[in-house]
Amino acid sequence: SLLARFRSKQSLPRILSVILIYFLACSLAISITYRDSNLSLLWLPAGVAIAIIFRYGKVMIPAIFIAILLTELWWKLSIYQAILLAIGSTTGPAATCWMLDKKNFDLHFAARRDVLWFTLSSLAGAMISATFGTLALSILSGKPLRIHGNGFLQIPVRILQNRNTVEARIHLWDKAFRILSDNNAQIHDHVWELQSTVLSGQLTHLHYGI
Numbered sequence: 537s538l539l540a541r542f543r544s545k546q547s548l549p550r551i552l553s554v555i556l557i558y559f560l561a562c563s564l565a566i567s568i569t570y571r572d573s574n575l576s577l578l579w580l581p582a583g584v585a586i587a588i589i590f591r592y593g594k595v596m597i598p599a600i601f602i603a604i605l606l607t608e609l610w611w612k613l614s615i616y617q618a619i620l621l622a623i624g625s626t627t628g629p630a631a632t633c634w635m636l637d638k639k640n641f642d643l644h645f646a647a648r649r650d651v652l653w654f655t656l657s658s659l660a661g662a663m664i665s666a667t668f669g670t671l672a673l674s675i676l677s678g679k680p681l682r683i684h685g686n687g688f689l690q691i692p693v694r695i696l697q698n699r700n701t702v703e704a705r706i707h708l709w710d711k712a713f714r715i716l717s718d719n720n721a722q723i724h725d726h727v728w729e730l731q732s733t734v735l736s737g738q739l740t741h742l743h744y745g746i
Contacts, residue, residue, distance in 0.1 A: 551599045554588055556604035585629035601626045624668030629737060632661030670706065
C-alpha cells in the first residue's frame with residue numbers, strides 16, 4: 537500500500553531528502569520578490585512537486601504535504617491555515633501528475649501532444665491550488681465574502697509578507713455582481729494608503745477634480 541511504501545526503510549532517505557528540497561524551494565520562492573512585497577516566485581515549489589511526484593510516484597505525495605505544512609508553520613501561519621493550505625498545495629501537483637499519467641505523457645516531450653497536455657495539466661493543477669488556497673485563506677480570515685456596493689465580490693484573505701500575515705482583499709468583477717447599491721459610491725476616495733494589482737483583465741481609473 538501507499539502508506540507501507542511511505543514507511544519503508546528503503547524510501548525513508550529519499551522522503552527526507554524530498555522534504556528538505558521542497559522546504560528549501562518554498563522558502564526561496566517566498567523570500568525572493570521580483571516586483572513588490574506582495575509578489576514572489578509562487579509556483580516554483582509547485583513545479584518541484586510535479587517533478588518529484590512524476591519521477592518517484594504517489595509515494596512522495598505525503599512527503600510533499602509534510603514539506604508544505606512545515607513551510608507554512610515556519611512562516612508563522614496557524615496550524616489550521618497551514619493544514620488547509622498544505623492540502624490545497626499538494627492536491628494541485630498531484631492532480632497534474634494524475635492527468636499526465638492518464639494521457640501517457642512522455643517526459644522527453646517527444647510529440648506536440650506532450651507539450652499541450654503538460655501545459656493544460658499544469659494550468660489545471662495551478663487553478664486547483666489557487667482556488668483552494670484562496671477559499672481557505674478567506675474562511676480563516678474570519679470575515680465573510682460580500683458583494684460590495686460598487687458591484688464586485690469582495691473576498692477577504694490573509695497573505696504572507698516578510699514572514700508575517702497581512703490582511704488583503706480580492707475583488708472579483710463579474711456581471712453577476714454588477715448591481716450597484718449606490719450609484720454615487722462609484723466616485724469616492726480612500727482615507728488610507730493602499731496598493732492594488734490587476735491579476736486578470738483591466739481596470740480604468742477616472743480622476744475627478746473638486
